Amino acid sequence: MIALPYWRLSSFYLFYFALLGATAPFLALYFDYLGFSSARIGELLAIPMLMRCVAPSLWGWLSDYTGWHLAIVRFGAVCTLASFSLIFINKTYAWLAMVMALHAFFWHAVLPQFEVITLAHLQMQTACYSQIRLWGSVGFIFTVVIIGSLFDWLSLDIYPVVVVVMMTGIVGASLWVPNAQPVIHGNHFTGDSFLKQLRSHGVLTFYACVALMQMSHGPYYTFLTLYLKHFGYSRGVIGMLWALGVVAEVLMFLAMSRILARLSVQLVLLASFLLAAIRWLLLGSFAEIFWVLLLAQIMHAVTFASFHAAAIAFVQLSFGSRQQGQGQALYAALAGTGSALGALYSGYSWNLLGPTLTFNIASVAALAATVIISLRLQETH
Template identity: 60%
Template sequence: MSTVAGSPLPYWRLSGFYFAYFALLGGVAPFLSLYFESLGFSPARIGELVAIPMLMRCIAPNLWGWLGDATGQRLLIVRVGALLTALCFAGIFWRQDYWWLAAIMALHSFFWHAVLPQFEAITLAHLGSQSARYSQLRLWGSVGFILTVVLLGLLLQRAGMAVYPMAMFGIMLLIAVCSSLVPQPPRQPASAAVAGDGFLRRLRQPGVPAFFVAVALMQLSHGPYYTFLSIHLEALGYGRGLIGLLWALGVLAEIVLFMFMHRLLAWISLRQLLVVSFALAALRWLLLGTLAEEMLVLLFAQLLHAATFGAFHVASIHLVQQRFGERYQGQGQALYATLAGIGGALGALCSGYAWAGMGPTLTFAAAALAAFVGMLLLLLRLHDQSSKGAG
């Protein structure tokens, strides 16, 4: 087992948390709206209920990030946040009227979105100088996501949507258990406060504001993909079983990339990795909008998920670590989560309006334009702080 600063790296405990956390996301993304539909809600009400957690993602991470940096108690925040996520969600077993469910969505997601940015900082603290191995831990989140999509789909097909809340509650309890097994990271030497230094000063470093704008643009560009890909492919004549496999292919490509990312980071800079991921995102959306009826093109476009999510996310996590340091790591990761949430919410909203008015081709073209603008921002404004991403 590898060691960090003389302490063994708790690989499986860290990986187990990522597995459980993204298993929950694998239950939410494909099935939450179906559950609300089974309760008889209209499409408008379903959209509102699904949007509430996105709104919380724009609010919660910064509050918890500030608290984590101010107190240093990031692991306690993760454990309490995971437990309160489950406890708040448990209210769904009592009532299922609209306003009660809206409150449940707001409360449980407020604590759920507190968890991941703080855990990212904990993971990087455990890794220390081995931060390039982050992707080897994070890949288990993708494994959890894809297993949940497959197994929960089979369960709901056999038992019906009535079992959905219990399945989600069980995964939330698993997250809480996994968080309790993670040890405190090695204590870093306390860095002396530097006059004039602070979170806002770090945020104003050259290229950092452009990076965060690019983060929002990348997530905005994913709006048509996450919201309408299945509908788009079904309209082109693909069966639902094949569509599910195509979704899974994208996540599998992401997992493979995570397995080799530590080697990639040894010879390519974070800026280069980000620029390439944005360029491939623009290409991917153009292909999906114009040539998705060609199976080989569609397979290639799904394999590009390794770049548009996997490479982008890993490079972003490392860049935030690099630019904000240990002292402001929690707030930096929280801001990254917040900008991603804002971009994702705007992407879903804008693609909904564009899809009906402009159609799939122009909607995906607009998404490609958003990714291209993000690439230009990074090319013009972001500069490498060190020669390699693994530094």
């Protein structure tokens, strides 16, 4: 295939997104099991997303300044494990809020810097990124299917243990990955050059649309499991439905190198935003119809996979080699801002306005991104 440590890089994505598969569908379910209201659940899930607004930029600046991308990945992985383990001490709201904030500060240091390492190994073969990243989707699928079935016959009391096992896998994978540095062309870029490029045409527009896209995912990541449970779906079936979305995601990642070779980044982003708006309308109004629910989950291929692959490509095209850490970190930070807003608004509106209107708000956010990207972002190949 390509001369790079394929399996070492892939193993990290496998464990990292296996952890996401343990948290995205089931963390809200666990907090519900502990007896928290929908508003408190929304707040607890918003805390790590709020940390994602700040932490990646701080770690990104440090990594670009020092060049210690892999060291920061390893340090962040160890500290994530250590800080989340504090959950075994107490289960009060204040304590859990502290655990969510502390572990997220380190967790959100990890992925943006690992993306820099992966792209440095790939060098000019960025079209192969999706073939490595798809193993993250495989990890997610495996986790949601196994955990969904597991929780159908075991108590949710074991949930924190499952999460700690996933975090231990991330630590091990980070120690196995070899280091690589971005290739520097010409003089080193300064912080001023990063800000100058950030102000160039289309870059701020892109980041604003990233925030809107992630905001639109708020009800999906916060309440989908509880929402489907309300319609009578078992935890095992819910896990399979989450897995279906990620299977579609994997297939899209496999096709993204060919898609991006033929279509502009702008067009791929535009299609992703528009289909996201349609997906949230379907989930909000027709989730009790099983075939519509299946269709909505298959659409995860475009609302996540094509969007993420195009976004990574946009960031790499928009920033120099010494700016990549900050560019990827800002992408993570703006995604975190949108995710936090999505979790907060959905937490408060779920009982006040109901699931249908909550998903309709998500659809409006994605539609706004569609309009903005079509008017303001230049064609980017």
